[in-house]
Each structure stands twice: as structure tokens, then as C-alpha cells.
Amino acid sequence: MGASGIGKLPRWLVAFTAVCLFLMHLPVLVLIVFSFNASKFAVTWTGFTLAWYRRLLERDDILHALQASLIVGITATAIAVTLGTLIALALARHRFRGRTIYEGMMYVPIVTPEIVTGISLLVLFVFLRMPLGLATIIIAHVAFCVPFVVVVVVARLAGMDENLEEAAMTLGADEVTTFFRVTLPLLWPGILSAALLSFILSFDDFVITSLVAGSGSSTLPLVIYSMVRRNIEPSINAISALIVVATSVLLYVSDRMSRRNEPSHA
Numbered sequence: 001m002g003a004s005g006i007g008k009l010p011r012w013l014v015a016f017t018a019v020c021l022f023l024m025h026l027p028v029l030v031l032i033v034f035s036f037n038a039s040k041f042a043v044t045w046t047g048f049t050l051a052w053y054r055r056l057l058e059r060d061d062i063l064h065a066l067q068a069s070l071i072v073g074i075t076a077t078a079i080a081v082t083l084g085t086l087i088a089l090a091l092a093r094h095r096f097r098g099r100t101i102y103e104g105m106m107y108v109p110i111v112t113p114e115i116v117t118g119i120s121l122l123v124l125f126v127f128l129r130m131p132l133g134l135a136t137i138i139i140a141h142v143a144f145c146v147p148f149v150v151v152v153v154v155a156r157l158a159g160m161d162e163n164l165e166e167a168a169m170t171l172g173a174d175e176v177t178t179f180f181r182v183t184l185p186l187l188w189p190g191i192l193s194a195a196l197l198s199f200i201l202s203f204d205d206f207v208i209t210s211l212v213a214g215s216g217s218s219t220l221p222l223v224i225y226s227m228v229r230r231n232i233e234p235s236i237n238a239i240s241a242l243i244v245v246a247t248s249v250l251l252y253v254s255d256r257m258s259r260r261n262e263p264s265h266a
Contacts, residue, residue: 028244035237052238062239065223072134072219073202076141081195083142084149085187091150092157109147117144118211125212132214140212141205145198152197156190196254200247 038047056062090096091103109117121140130136164186168178184191206221213222220243227236 031237032241032244035234035241037234037237040233052234053242055235056239056242059235061218061223062220065218065220068134068217069203069220072137072141073199076138076145076202077195077198079138079142080145080149080198081191084146084194084198085153085191087146088150088153088157089183092154093162106147106150109144110151114144114205114207115211118208121208122211132212133217136212136214137209137217137219140208141202144205144208145201148197148201149194152194153187153190156187156193160186193254196250200250200254204243204247 034045035052036048036050037045038049038051039045087106091099091106118140121136121143125132125136125139160183165178165182168182169175173181203219204221205219206225209219210222210225213219218226220239224236224239227233
């Protein structure tokens with residue numbers, strides 16, 4: 001269907017889609033609104049305030065958990081993007097025995113339930129007698145982020161013109177020079193998009209992290225969960241609203257980067 005066909009969608013279908021999207025996001029909108037509620041009880045609106053956002057800066061447990069989440073997210077993203085990009089290049093640019101099996105194995109962690117992945121990683125760490133902490137969290141996050149990086153980068157590689165790389169090598173550039181001067185600049189939007197996606201997945205993960213985290217290595221989602229179990233206060237709404245907004249911005253940037261310089265098709 002061309003662009004002209006998309007523009008002729010029935011109004012009822014557009015309205016139905018808008019209503020569905022609104023209902024899907026309604027709980028999040030309510031959470032954000034009540035994060036500015038002056039009352040300590042989320043069911044009653046008593047006025048506008050920023051006190052609960054200021055309170056977040058006074059809680060050492062939240063600040064330490066945020067620091068741990070950033071350390072884990074940045075480290076896991078850097079490792080996952082490096083490994084995932086190399087794997088994607090191998091799968092997209094080379095033909096070798098068992099390539100189809102390797103491609104299929106890349107999708108297994110994506111479709112595997114998080115609880116299964118978390119338990120399997122926990123068993124592995126116990127078997128290797130690795131103490132649980134930030135290191136095991138980073139390893140676990142790398143394990144489930146790499147496949148997403150591979151999928152994004154392979155999709156980017158599929159839209160690239162291999163003739164540019166071949167022309168560079170024909171003109172005298174070796175494989176390393178071609179990679180850094182031709183392949184990497186063309187691939188960079190896809191790599192950045194994969195990095196943003198990996199960071200979001202790592203930063204927001206709860207299930208796997210809860211299974212492989214040790215004492216004193218709680219990330220932000222774990223601290224938020226413990227706060228909800230003890231008592232529900234509006235500061236939880238505030239930190240949740242910040243996470244939602246930050247995640248939405250990163251997803252938007254990731255989507256824009258993945259679409260940047262996409263080849264046009266007739």
C-alpha cells in the first residue's frame with residue numbers, strides 16, 4: 001500500500017486506534033499526574049507540588065541505586081554493542097557452515113521468558129562459584145542485550161550498499177581501513193540505536209536482576225520494588241514518572257537514529 005492509500009484510512013479506524021492508544025497509556029498518565037499530588041495518598045487530589053521530586057534527592061538509597069543502574073547500564077551496553085556489532089558483521093557479511101543455526105540461536109534469548117533466563121544465569125553463577133554483585137548483573141545484562149544489538153545492526157547492514165565497501169577495497173584500502181572509513185560511518189546510526197535500546201533494557205530490567213543481584217548491589221528497579229512492598233508513597237510515583245519520561249525520550253531517539261539515512265526504495 002502506497003502513501004496515498006495510507007492517507008485514505010477510514011476515520012473510524014483512526015479514532016479506534018487513538019482510543020486504544022489512550023487506554024493503553026492511561027495508567028502511565030495517571031501515575032505522572034499523581035506524582036505532583038500534594039497528598040500522601042494517591043487516591044485523593046489535594047493540590048500541585050514538587051515536594052516528592054525534591055524528596056528523591058534526599059534519599060540515599062535511591063541515589064545509590066541510580067548510580068548502580070547507570071554503572072550496570074553503561075558497562076553492559078558498551079560490551080553488548082561491541083560483541084553484537086561484531087556478530088552482526090559476521091552473520092551479514094560472511095557465509096560459513098552453521099550460519100543458519102547461529103542466526104536462530106540469536107533469537108532464543110529474545111523469546112525466552114525472563115524468569116527462565118534469570119534462573120539459568122543464577123545456576124551458572126552458583127556452579128562457577130561467582131559471588132553475586134554488580135559483576136554478575138552486568139554479565140546477565142550483556143547476555144540478554146547482545147541479541148537485540150545483533151538484530152538492530154543486521155537490519156542496518158541489510159540496507160547498506162556493499163558496493164561502497166568493495167569500491168574502497170578496489171581503490172587500495174585494506175579491510176581495517178574500509179571498516180573504519182566506510183562501514184562504520186554508514187553503520188553508526190544503527191549502532192547508536194542499538195546502544196540506546198540496550199541501555200533501556202538494562203536500566204529497566206527487574207526480573208533477571210533480582211535473581212542475580214547480591215547484597216548491596218540493588219539497582220533502581222529493585223529499590224522501587226522494595227519501596228512498594230513497604231509502603232506506597234508519592235515519591236514512588238515521582239521516580240516512576242522520571243523513568244517513564246527518560247525511557248520514552250531514549251526510545252524516540254533510538255527510533256530516529258535507526259531511521260536516519262535509511263536507503264529509500266522506489
